[in-house]
Amino acid sequence: MVRTCLRFGMAVAALIALPSLASAAAQLQKAELKSASADSAQLVLALSAAAAPKVFALESPDRVVIDLPATRLASGARMPKAAGPVKSIRSGMQDRRTLRLVLELDRALAPQLVGQGNQLIINIGSAASAVAAPSTPAAPVAVRAAHAPADEGRDVIVVIDAGHGGQDPGASGATGTREKDVVLAIARALAKRIDAEPGMKAYLTRDDDRFIPLRERMNLARKARADIFVSVHADSIRNRDVSGSSVYVLADRGASSEAARWLAEQENAADLKGGVSLGDKSDQLAAVLMDVSQGASIGSSVVAAERVLAQLDRVGTIRKTEVQRAAFAVLKSPDIPSMLVETAYISNPSEERKLRTAAHQQAVAEAIFNGVREHFRTSPPDGSLFARQRDSRRGATPIIAGSATP
Secondary structure (H helix, E strand, O other), rough: OHHHHHHHHHHHHHHHHHHHHHOEEEEEEEEEEEEEOOOOEEEEEEEEEOOEEEEEOOOOOOOEEEEEEEEOOOOOOOOOOOOOOOOEEEEEEEOOOOEEEEEEEEEOEEEOOOOOEEEEEEEEHHHHHHHHHHOOOOOOOOOOOOOOHHHHOOOOOOOOOOEEEEEEOEEEEEEEEHHHHHHHHHHHHHHHHHHOOOOOEEEEOOOOOOOOOHHHHHHHHHOOOOEEEEEEEEEEEOOOOOOOOEEEOOOOOEEEEEEEHHHHHHHHHHHHHOOOOOOOOOHHHHHHOOOOHHHHHHOOOOOHHHHHHHHHHOOOOEEEEEEEOOOOOOOOOOOOOOOEEEEOOOOOOHHHHHHOOOOHHHHHHHHHHHHHHHHHHOOOOOHHHHHHHHHHHOOOOOOOOOOOOO
């Protein structure tokens, strides 16, 4: 009898506690979309409690995504109707705690979060352009002038893409380390190392904390006439014990592992089809690698990626001993060999600490550099200084860039 009463009392206490747990989450009470022209719109969100949103843009189709952690849609609240460049707005739970809003756009437009706390204001289009314009540079950022005169062979061009930036922080570690910050530091160190090497020249897609739309990252690589594209990231997963580096290229057929297949499915399928349940990294990996379908480009990507992975093995743990392949749908540069380097798991406390240090950032940059340099020494582009050096070793007549064939 005593046990029965005790159990009953515990059950009542648990039921009483349920409303307090539910009320702990913020509620989206109202969403209002305003538009004064076809080129801009403003979304105003009224919340019952302050939230720390994540706002970013995605492509194919063009849309803006707003993640509201620890937030639910209030009963009776509805999404506003289309206005201006916004074709539709839908909402759904990204996971058990995160409310996601997806705004379908009629073109690629940058978002800008200007409101905080209980009232969030997101400007889209021309309203955000004044702030976001620096995030879309007209040309890739060169660190220095070319090394070699044209008659000595051109420099090979390495475009380095520091993932995320601006309003997109990427993944975060337990102590608040942001992916966008550490990968920018690594990218800068890598660019400096490349520019110190005769016959190589680096370009950065971004050299500060700015947001660059996905298509613009591809355009920057093409404007620079890149010989290779290297995107630098830091991985994240709920299991904090997972650690190690990985290197990805696009798969022309099947994924190389169940994990890679799952990642591609999570990041591409729901994301690119416009679904609400986008994966945690849909704006990371799916923001960098695209359908590089040409076999020659993929083959060159794999060879270069293997050399980079071998070098990373010397400075830390390797998560996968082989280059991973998956059907990511992002980098529309079929003629540019491309790879994505997951330098470490920022979600792992030990690796997060390492990523914060300049010494480890330099070591990772050095490993990527050594792998890329080794690739170009063995497979140099025609007309490059590396090609001339190879031909000299073989005793052949070097091919000078721009020279006519008799």
